[in-house]
Amino acid sequence: MDEGGKRMEEGINVALDIDEAKDEVMKKQETTNINGNSSIDQHDTDTVAKPALVKQKTKRIATLDAFRGLTIVLMILVDDAGEAYPRIDHSPWNGCTLADFVMPFFLFIVGVAIALALKRIPKIKFAVKKIILRTLKLLFWGIILQGGYSHAPDELVYGVDMKFIRWCGILQRIALVYCVVALIETFTTKLRPTTLSPGRIAIFTAYKWQWFGGFMAFLIYMITTFTLYVPDWSFVDHVNSDIPKRYTVLCGVRGHLGPACNAVGYVDRQVWGVNHLYSQPVWRRLKACTFSSSGEGQFRDDAPSWCLAPYEPEGLLSSISAILSGTIGIHYGHVLIHFKGHSERLKQWLSMGFVLLIIAVVLHFTHAIPINKQLYSLSYVCFTAGAAGIVFSALYILIDVCRIRTPFLFLEWIGMNAMLVFVMAAQGIFAAFVNGWYYEDPNKSLVHWIKKHVFVNVWKSEKVGTLLYVIFAEITFWGVVAGVLHKLKIYWKL
Template identity: 60%
Template sequence: MNDGNSQNEISEPLISMEEIKSDSTPQHRLISVESDAVLSKPVKSKRVASLDIFRGLTVALMILVDDAGGEWPMIGHAPWYGCNLADFVMPFFLFIVGMAIALALKRIPNQLMAIEKVTLRTLKLLFWGLLLQGGYSHAPDKLTYGVDMRKIRLCGILQRIALAYLVVALVEVLSRKTQSSDQPFNHFSIFKSYFWNWLVGACILIVYSALLYGTYIPDWQFTVTDSDSVHYGRNFTVACGVRGSLDPPCNAVGYIDRKVLGIRHMYAHPAWRRSEACTENSPYAGPFRNNAPSWCFAPFEPEGILSSISAILSSIIGVHFGHVLIHFQDHSARLKQWVTMGFTLLILGLVLHFTHAIPLNKQLYTFSYVCVTSGAAALVFSVFYALVDIWGLRYLFLPLEWIGMNAMLVYVMAAAGIFAGFINGWYYEDPHNTLIYWIKKHLFIGVWHSKKVGILLYVIFAEILFWGLLSGILHRFGLYWKL
């Protein structure tokens, strides 16, 4: 945790990156960053409140879908095709990281310094990703820690963010000389000024599509390594022999992960286990069908290699929105840019999905999914910008803003379950008889006489609101956890 004056502190993404400052004049709160020459000396800046609020909302959504999604499957991850509330969380993070990159790197004129900072932050993200999702931490359900290195999970949320951050930030830094900050920007010239970003994005889309549709998927075998499974230790064969399939057993995303990462290092409880093919309880989790296909028992990595390459596109779109914030001086001009692109992406993605050209799929991170989620992120951020930075309704979203200012802390302690794991370590007689269990049972489920409603309200008030208020206290004392 760092301490300092938050009103003058440069802000950082989930993970944290510096953002541009607010103008002191109430009529026009956000101003553009000037040329690198002007910024040769460090300049203290205020945070962009609407971006903090959007970041806080995304962290809050992650807590909500993780802890209440089991009782409310419509907000949890879609088993395969489609897009539920939980499926917006990752792309929202990546979009925010992209925006923060655009705003931050304008403030570091020295290219070598910028590259060093980008590299160091990437390594920190990878470290925390492996520690939190690699299997070392068993919180909040188990009071143990440690991981079998033969089965450590190599991919995860922070690892994906690290990859997107590294690629987009390096493109932003290395293409700086080709960027023009002097010209009067309009709807089209801003794309031209940052053409390297879009060129890299086009290359990523081409490579991803070529591998997704062009890779031949042979039959494959696996051994069930989940010790809780009734099939533990059994060997299965999955028949494929196809090319271009997007279905669970025979897609290129899973094939590449099995070949590169190794099947032991992939996520053991994929969302497809809640599909109709695997369980009669779909979309809820439940016992496998007696005639469930063999792939239902297999691992699958939702943050795998090929899908993470496609995920970089979400940050590239986010960095464009940061460029608009930098170069356009008028609220109306910014909103026109953002809303136009947001609706364009949203409509394009929905058309691709409903025409069955490219279905929405978070696990594969399909192009239609990129478009729909990035379009949604654009529109949500535009709403926050209008409410907070134009109409001055910032006070309505203070808990979300505080979470957004300490997003890494809340992610680690709440979303990753570290704090709940610590509390669960103090129990009475039975390891399940903990303070958290008592609060859920007696103050929420018991009062509402409904497990579904009780769990939902517990997550909203005892987790999200709690962390919002705690983040507010930390903000009051200028304490932040930054990478």
Template identity: 70%
Template structure:
């Protein structure tokens, strides 16, 4: 992972939505879930189906809450994303085809971050549907953003070395300022603030909800997305990228390399504007030191797997690169904008068929745009650059998957097979920190016998999975499925029954 020995690039849990209560906001939520009850459960079900009369009548919450019948797709989709994150994070080293694409292209791992940003947008739309007190809302958003930034720097800045390295601490000259949580924090803040400050400029109820009316009612959200798109595209294709250099420490020896650029609009690893902006803003020592481009054929004979560098590999193969940097995060705002649009559809369109028609057509349209841009080489799909075609492709896929989940879970009522995804989605932050970031495994590894390598985690992985199946690749995959994903599903289910969630 980026930021520590485990690859954190896969993304993390859902950005905490903000929820209404009688005072305007409900603090009990966080990345944990939508179990925070944006509204009382009976009222929420009626609103989700398009009945807004309960708001106009100003009904009070009942003292005893009935059993929740909320839109379960939200939690299940988030849980699915967390499961994929764990799978590609811990099994991607054995199965490179599901790990991040070294540069252009899109693999299973590359869907995780935009899927989370998509569901962040959906949750924000529901949570901020009605804002009685704008100042309180803005304060809550900013506090939550700061919390996410703090946890992101703590977990991904290099301070934590879990789970394999039992040491901790980071040299402030090399701390990594960017990361998954930091990107989610920025996207959440921008999208949520636009939703809050425009609350009096949009209708609560649409008289004739349809495709165009929802776009026009929430035009300021799309204007914000267009501004992000414009800034990203203009900077990417017009910013002059000069030559740059970096230093590599090897065997206590310092070697300086210089990468020749002097160009504009380049979309390759060495001379793109995304990397240049991060080198200038953060400083090259504060970028991620093991970018996935090291698995390119130009860099290693083991491609697409990780391996020793080629003897005559280009200098940039050894250079750092920030996949969650500033310019690419500006582009990522579009993922949140598309997600919030799906949430607006959920609020204003009553019929299942009409919701699905809107979601499906938009998802399919985004996929078509992305495929055309990619295969005509106009704008390749690229996660590291967070290219526009990548935004369209992953947001379109998120919309299609979200629609499929909605049909299975909320329309057909097939909720039981997906309960484990709901449980994980309700405690996504906890699973990310303790599971994906390896904090729990690091704690267990702290109790070793004779040698730091002789731990319970290592013994289970080796003797229960790898040795039994006689294959390190298959054993690793089964370990991830049963000792990590299944384990955290059970833990999340127990915590759900106890009504315990991680709150930010």
């Protein structure tokens, strides 16, 4: 697939493109199956030396594309159907729902993609330049799409008050993890082994610096979370009432893992400022805040003041913890590179996936460290990374071992144009464009008409109609669009 393109595997198309090295004379080439599709299970074979100016074709990894596409589909589903089905939306605090797998799955993809894209680095300075440039692109798009400038898809306005701009977000977190993990991979390129030494932990010791980077991120997060003193703090509520009102939250604690007084929120308030945090945190759906839990509803009269406060789910300290998700992902990519047989790869992947799940379950149910997406706790990292490894292994078995590829083609198409679908569908830019062409009233647009008359009214249910609208008018539609763009060899990458 994509035989003519030179596009390496990437988490939301962020992996480094290293195909510009023209003077590499000996290449390892992946063989193709009888249908001409790329396969990642074949043994590498030595090829005949090519002239220096002849560019080699690179093969995409079908399983990685499908996994990336699955994550995008999952994001669209939980973002647009989560209001109708709160149980699939983000967990208000402790626990893990379907929506809580999206971010760590993206970071897992980033890690796998970096390992594959940076197998060979002819020029370290050139690689570092590309990494920094793509990091800046991700930061730029993240601020544009989630900083408050874009009000898509419902409000036909744009612009943001810089006093309240949100500096953090999904792409910003991906940018940080990508930058750190990719730079470690780049600067340790001369320390990599060509072959692994015997032993069960050889794959870990061979890439000890990558694991050291992940361990340092873990150490910084854990020490800060459990030792940083969190004082009382105040905020002004600009969202829930016509007249801004100031509230004070009483803390004065260390190592607190609740919503109001944790170190993760304190670091973000100190670094970014309370006005630059996400103004609609999911903790508003907690029972302490509303009788409508786990959905959103009117605040209780006796709700604590922090229910009205902003909180950044993609903040600085939690993003440092997220580096460990990328580190685990890059380990899966290293296994893919060094182990050539299906059974060897699956043994490494599945064993690590189940070990991570066990660690997470033990930490959560012993109440040592609860699974918590908002804090990006260690148990959350282990649980979601373990799940990512198992899902990735399952797709590998279906697509590359059993050759059942056709049912997953639409996921591959979305995965190959993940950035486009993310911006247009998940961030609602295309829907906002269509909503801009309305008749008499902004609510009388094609998007609103389709959702109301084709889905909700037909099924006589707001919940079922919303779910079917998301499945067919968004996910299926963009799967078809991505397939057409793939046939035309049109891709959007950073």
